Amino acid sequence: MPKGLIVKSLSGFYYVQDRDLYIQCRGRGLFRKQNRKPLVGDHVEYEAENKTDGYIMELLDRKNELIRPPIANVDQALLVFSALEPDFSPHLLDRFLVHIEASNIEPVIIISKMDLLNNEQLAVIETYVKDYEQIGYRVRVTSNAEGSDIQWLLPDLNDRISVVAGQSGVGKSSLLNALKPNLDIETDQISTHLGRGKHTTRHVELLSIGSGLVADTPGFSSVEFTAIEAEDLALYFPEMKEQIPNCKFRGCLHTSEPGCAVKAELEQGRIKAYRYKHYLLFLEEINQRKRRY
Known part of the structure; x- marks a missing residue:
C-alpha cells in the first residue's frame, strides 16, 4: 500500500504528498469511531484510483502532535511575536514555550517588527532577547521594513518540519512571504479597534x-493547560528544570517548600522574576482546572 505525508487539510479533504504526486483523500469512517483524526504532518497509508479520489487507510505512528494548531510530527516551532503592534508579551510567549517544551518540540523565538521601535523600546526588547538566550533558546529578530532580507533564516528550516505559531497580527504570513515570495500568502493589518490581528490563515x-516544510497556521491568542499536570510544569521551564534535583523534597512545586533550589536561584537573580511569576500563574490555572473537575 502506498505511503505519503498529509500536507494540507481543508473542508474534510486531506491532501497527501507521495514524492511528486498530490492526492486528494478522505479519511476512513473507522477513524471517527476510534476517535482518531488525521492531521497535517501525519505519515499515512492510502489507496487511490486517481488524484482526486483517494482514501487514507491507516495513520502511522506519530512522534508528537499539537492541538492548536492541529499538526503532527513537528521538529521545531517558530514562535513569532511582534515587538510592537501588538506589543511583545513575555507572558504569552512563556505559555507557548511551555506547550512546545511539553510536546518535545524545539522552539525558535522570532521577534518581528523591530523596525517599529524607538530607542527606549528597543532596549527593553534587547533585554528580553538576552534573557531568553541565556536560558538556552534560539532567538531571531526581524524587521518588516521593505527590502528586509531574512534569507538567513533558511538554514533553521532545512530538512525539518516546522510550525509557525504565535499571536494573530504578529507577521507570521509576512515572514513566510519574505522567505518565499511566490507563496503569496494573504496578510492583513492589525485591527486598531481590537488591538490584535485579523485571522488571515484559515487552514493548516x-x-x-528551502529543503524543509513549514506549516502556516491560523493565528490564535490563547493556549490552555489542559494536558499538563502541576507536578510537571517546572520541567517545561529549562532554568527551573535543571534545579529540580537540588530541591530538598521530591515533588517540590517551588512555591513555599523549604530547601527549594528554584527559589534560591530566584533570590540570586539567576531565574528571572517575570518567568517565575508566569510559572505561578500557570500553576494556579492548572490547579483551578483540577478543582473544576
Whole structure:
C-alpha cells in the first residue's frame, strides 16, 4: 500500500504528498469511531484510483502532535511575536514555550517588527532577547521594513518540519512571504479597534521552503493547560528544570517548600522574576482546572 505525508487539510479533504504526486483523500469512517483524526504532518497509508479520489487507510505512528494548531510530527516551532503592534508579551510567549517544551518540540523565538521601535523600546526588547538566550533558546529578530532580507533564516528550516505559531497580527504570513515570495500568502493589518490581528490563515498547510516544510497556521491568542499536570510544569521551564534535583523534597512545586533550589536561584537573580511569576500563574490555572473537575 502506498505511503505519503498529509500536507494540507481543508473542508474534510486531506491532501497527501507521495514524492511528486498530490492526492486528494478522505479519511476512513473507522477513524471517527476510534476517535482518531488525521492531521497535517501525519505519515499515512492510502489507496487511490486517481488524484482526486483517494482514501487514507491507516495513520502511522506519530512522534508528537499539537492541538492548536492541529499538526503532527513537528521538529521545531517558530514562535513569532511582534515587538510592537501588538506589543511583545513575555507572558504569552512563556505559555507557548511551555506547550512546545511539553510536546518535545524545539522552539525558535522570532521577534518581528523591530523596525517599529524607538530607542527606549528597543532596549527593553534587547533585554528580553538576552534573557531568553541565556536560558538556552534560539532567538531571531526581524524587521518588516521593505527590502528586509531574512534569507538567513533558511538554514533553521532545512530538512525539518516546522510550525509557525504565535499571536494573530504578529507577521507570521509576512515572514513566510519574505522567505518565499511566490507563496503569496494573504496578510492583513492589525485591527486598531481590537488591538490584535485579523485571522488571515484559515487552514493548516505544509509549505515547501528551502529543503524543509513549514506549516502556516491560523493565528490564535490563547493556549490552555489542559494536558499538563502541576507536578510537571517546572520541567517545561529549562532554568527551573535543571534545579529540580537540588530541591530538598521530591515533588517540590517551588512555591513555599523549604530547601527549594528554584527559589534560591530566584533570590540570586539567576531565574528571572517575570518567568517565575508566569510559572505561578500557570500553576494556579492548572490547579483551578483540577478543582473544576
